[in-house]
Amino acid sequence: MEFFQKAKAVRLRSHHDKYLVANEDEESVTQDRNGSAGAAKWIVEPIPGSTNLIRLKSAYGKYLTASNKPFLLGATGKKVLQTNPSRLDSSLAWEPIRDSALIKLKTRYGHFLRGNGGLPPWRNSVTHDIPHRSATQEWILWHVDVVEILTTANSDQKNHHQQQQQPPSPLHHSDSLDFTPGSPSRSDNNRFFRQESTDSCSQRIHVAVGSPPKSEGRVIYYHVADDEGEVEDDSVEVNSFTFKGNGVEELTKRLKEESNVEDVIVCTRSPLNGKLFPLRLQLPPNNADMTVVLVPKSSKLAEEFIK
Secondary structure, rough: OOOOOEEEEEEOOOOOOOOOEOOOOEEEEEEEEOOOOOHEEEEEEEEEOOOOOEEEEOOOEEEEEEEEOOOOOOOOOEEEEEOOOOOHHHHHHHEEEOOOOOEEOOOOOOOOEOOOOOOOOOOEEEEEEOEEEEOHHHOOOOOEEEEEEEEEEHHHHHHHHHHOOOOOOOEEEEEOOOOOOOOEEEOOOOOOOEEEOOOOOOOEEEEEOOOOOOOEEEEEEEEEEEOOOOOOEEEEEEEEEEEEOHHHHHHHHHHHHHHOOOOEEHHHHHHOOEEEEEEEOOOOOOOOOOOEEEEEEEHHHHHHOOO
């Protein structure tokens, strides 16, 4: 948080050496190497009633928002947008977490602001997510460049303004937040939350102390190989879904539905030599997450499996 205590405005530079930029459509955000543009500057607003949460306002007067909209269907990342909601809810709140000389920006429910790389459409996109692979761990790290210092007069004015505001409930959230009912909060008090509907359009989260909920299955990450049996660059985000079964046949059926690809062989990569081989036995125990590759039966690689 010390990065932002005396900052009136900042620029955020991603692992890919590109700046977080508010697009001219006043809705989307992206990454750009030009950090001198005004759209790369974000105004810092400490959240009243909190010592470690901030909001970031774009050059267009809109807030950096962790939405609940998927960036791509079947992918884990959710869109980060510019919004100006009538109610300043927790989808606008970011918690700066120091990591050596860099920072991570965490949403109220454990996701991190991520500058994506790889091939289009992921290249230069910005999402919020929990990175599952080592190749993307550094994508949630940001350099902070302070471009305007908060003067004493500004600080006094800001404190006076915050005292006049009624602090929002830290447990309020809106539909724009990515929150799965029954999943544990990542807050330091290790409490667990469940989401309950109300008669109004908004929803509230009620605290429920207890044990973590049982696992709802394993996460399956999958690539689709081309006709030559080649697989896309592993640095590119892959599709995923939650699978509750344990059988290969059941998984194959689900993968065909998810990928809309028929006549495929479900393969996994050998940890010894990195080569693909068909998945024929039971899935790993304890609902361990898996990465699989769908190889079309018409491909050259599939011919080696069928021999």
